[in-house]
Amino acid sequence: MIDSRTAPYAAFVLRLSLGVMFLAHGLTKLFVFTPAGTAQYFASLGLPAPLAYLTMLAEIGGGVLLILGIAGRQAAALLVPLLLGATIFGHAHNGWSFTNQGGGWEYPAFLVVAALTVALLGDGAFALKPLARTAK
Numbered sequence: 115m116i117d118s119r120t121a122p123y124a125a126f127v128l129r130l131s132l133g134v135m136f137l138a139h140g141l142t143k144l145f146v147f148t149p150a151g152t153a154q155y156f157a158s159l160g161l162p163a164p165l166a167y168l169t170m171l172a173e174i175g176g177g178v179l180l181i182l183g184i185a186g187r188q189a190a191a192l193l194v195p196l197l198l199g200a201t202i203f204g205h206a207h208n209g210w211s212f213t214n215q216g217g218g219w220e221y222p223a224f225l226v227v228a229a230l231t232v233a234l235l236g237d238g239a240f241a242l243k244p245l246a247r248t249a250k
Contacts, residue, residue: 122239124127125237125239126239126241128182128231129180129183129241132225132228133177133180133181133182133186135174135225136193137178137181138172139173139175140171140177149170152170157188159201172192178233183241183243183244184241186236187234187237187244191233194229197229201222202219205219220248
């Protein structure tokens with residue numbers, strides 16, 4: 115049974131933590147690895163280099179939207195393909211554990227589930243602008 119009194123706060127905590135994670139990863143690509151370095155890494159995986167720039171934009175923008183609770187459900191759903199790509203192309207060949215060299219696929223796969231949960235559950239408490247309200 116879901117506790118309807120605390121569920122909005124649980125959804126908020128998940129949305130906020132997912133947003134912080136996306137923002138941190140996007141800013142790491144931007145400021146630490148640099149856009150050119152990130153593009154080079156994508157190319158080394160056999161992906162189109164320009165996809166790196168779109169990924170950084172999606173991670174930073176999606177993270178901000180999730181943190182603020184602006185269209186959080188939609189942002190989470192739109193980030194699932196990005197996470198699936200990270201799981202398959204960036205980490206699957208490294209094995210399960212994220213502590214493996216190069217990072218395994220357990221963490222990005224978990225984030226797929228977390229993003230799907232936000233998309234299904236909703237924005238939760240303290241959302242600035244959810245796009246769709248569920249019927250009560």
